[in-house]
């Protein structure tokens with residue numbers, strides 16, 4: 001390994017890949033030391049443009065694990081020999097084989113002398129599966145190029161182990177921002193131990209999220225809707241404010257995309273416990289509907305709280321804040337419930353609170369080519385404490401879903 005950083009990946013404002021963040025549980029694999037930080041981009045990288053192209057393919061393969069591998073990271077691997085792909089694979093199932101092992105299986109003998117492109121540094125430890133470093137060595141892989149360093153206290157260090165065994169190792173090729181953007185929940189958990197939060201809003205060109213306060217308004221089309229359901233499948237929980245629960249009566253389930261490994265919990269911040277016991281959230285059951293959590297104020301009406309519990313909700317009393325409920329305590333409760341990532345789906349007041357308190361780490365903004373005019377409810381408030389937009393950097397290239405555009409931004413301080 002050489003000692004300089006690849007200039008092309010060190011620009012934090014450079015758009016990086018779309019990604020998302022999956023949901024956590026306490027028995028994460030690989031084990032990590034609390035508070036561990038991603039290793040700096042120390043070892044480099046004489047990564048050629050061709051290396052980066054193959055690594056990009058590995059990254060895209062890894063994304064197929066969205067919703068299925070949490071709380072593990074999404075990882076893809078491509079084995080290349082003489083300019084030709086001889087094997088590839090991705091981590092497809094929590095507890096299942098790692099990407100490298102699947103790629104080696106598909107390559108068979110052809111892996112001997114090949115280059116392995118892996119989006120995450122190969123693991124060096126025996127977790128739920130044996131170390132990938134051992135599998136790569138046994139298969140006779142000559143060179144390994146990896147995108148992100150594995151900061152895991154036990155799983156990390158695979159690059160150095162391979163180099164010590166005589167393999168030509170190049171990595172980490174990606175900047176920290178790029179690595180985090182690909183597996184945000186994974187890296188956030190290692191750094192902070194708290195849920196990673198994304199905020200999703202559907203808005204018009206004039207930045208309105210509904211025709212007016214309390215009005216249910218369809219903003220985006222079915223393609224965007226399907227993408228929202230796909231995103232949900234990779235989160236540990238989906239949350240809305242009581243205003244949205246009342247206006248939209250949402251189910252917050254994954255219906256228009258393949259279900260994830262664990263259905264996301266469905267949460268409402270409802271200080272006065274006003275959610276109707278026959279709300280769609282509470283009526284919707286079955287294997288693909290996650291549990292319902294209602295956060296209420298400690299002094300919420302006892303009879304209403306009992307009705308919600310009788311209707312199947314788990315009710316969590318949380319201290320009041322000037323805007324409603326203390327988001328910090330809500331997030332602590334999420335952690336205690338094993339939720340590693342939270343998708344906030346509005347509405348305006350709750351979104352503003354997450355942004356004002358700097359508790360949102362990513363924005364998914366679906367923009368529809370229409371306007372709603374001055375009567376419409378603005379997506380963003382402009383009060384003094386509102387978000388500093390200079391802190392937002394593109395986390396993915398803009399993408400079209402039917403007529404609607406998706407913009408993804410990561411916010412500083414992940």
Ligand SMILES: NC(=O)c1ccc[n+]([C@@H]2O[C@H](COP(=O)([O-])OP(=O)(O)OC[C@H]3O[C@@H](n4cnc5c(N)ncnc54)[C@H](OP(=O)(O)O)[C@@H]3O)[C@@H](O)[C@H]2O)c1
Pocket residue numbers: 200201202203208209210211212213214215216217219240241242243244245247248269270271272274321323324325326327345346347348349350351353377
């Ligand atoms: N286009 C979109 O992406 C989208 C998404 C969602 C909603 N919407 C629209 O947005 C509108 C609803 O938005 P909204 O602003 O009226 O309601 P909201 O943000 O959904 O809910 C706000 C309420 O949540 C409760 N809350 C608890 N803790 C809070 C906190 N820390 N910060 C803020 N609120 C907290 C409060 O309930 P109490 O009042 O009981 O104290 C507060 O009034 C509807 O028209 C809906 O259709 C659009």
